Amino acid sequence: MRPINLLPPELGARKLRRRRLAMLAGVGAAYVVLLGVLVLFWNGRVDDAKRDVEDQISINQTLEREVIALADAGDLAVRYQDKADLVRTALSTDVDWGIILNDLARLLPPRVWVETFSGSVVAETVPGVVGQVGFSGVGFDFPDVSAWLRALDSEQFAGITGTWVSTVSQGVAGNEPVVNFTSTAVLTIAAVTNRADELIPEVP
């Protein structure tokens, strides 16, 4: 049976509007509560992140205490490294003159002999040049001086380059005519020893 409403239609419309407003207010309140819950959830995430950082800092503090407990070992390594550095400093541009003299004797041309030899380490003003050497020698004739230059400039004589003869003059040795000459050359980085590496004891 169809219900019959005798009340004015405006009353029904007002009631419907009130119900809708109440529903809207309820939905709004639920939405605000949801936002509040989400804020709490975010607060939890911030707290978790803070706790992670604090845990990590605590782990690091434990490790730092271990490092402090091992400080003696660290000091030992530093002392070793400092001393090794001093040896390296002391032996920078160190030249093995024994090897140079030995090579000189080995590579001397047959008709040439050396009367004086001098050599010194110099400050490295020209890149790659660590020292200079000077010779005065004697040969039987002028071509012997050429042989001298070729011998010193050969690749067999490591560490010496730029050989030059500044004077060649005729002379006499006993009854034999000879030529006297003076010569210079420079020492390159190849003449520098690796003594520092050999002398510094290796540690594990």
Added chain:
Amino acid sequence: MRRVGLLVVLGVLVVTGAWWMFLISPRNGDIADLKGELNVAVDTQQRLQVQIRQLEEIRDSEVQYLAALGQLDSLIPERPLLEDFIEQIFALTNETGVELQTLTPSLPAAVEGSELRNIAVSVQIEGEFFEVLGFLFGLSDMERLVRVDSIAVSSSVSDAGETMLSAGIQLRLFTLADLVPIEEVENLEDPDGGSDAPESEARSEPADVEAAGGADS
């Protein structure tokens, strides 16, 4: 009715935006900052663990380190130890057969930019070629660090007809301390400000040691 719906949607958007901007966004910022701090702390942990491993290895190898330090101390001693050097070089001349004619050590001098002190020593020797060569190689092999800075060799023929070499060698030893500690020198100065004259004289002149024993070899 449609207008009310639009207003509701607009209100929801405004509230949500404000919620995000004023409540969530700062928390997201905090979380990002804390994650950054955590990453740094994790890196620190890894660095510390590597450091601890290295230090433990050093602690386990302490004996080798101490032995190495002992060797390095022999190469560059704390004190000049000139007396030991003279004995060692005299022994070397005996081993190699060269005659040690003069030995002129200078006082220790500071090396610029380093805690090292140089002791320049001038040595004059005489011998045959291979004896001189042996002496030069022997200097390199000495227990103490010796480097040769310059050498001047001249040859001559002896009465017996043998070629003899006379070699002047400029070499350098190293130490870590001055001969006289600086503080003590300062204390010796008189109250009027005058310095101790004998001390300064001793510093300016190198000691000259004639190696009479070398001739015996």
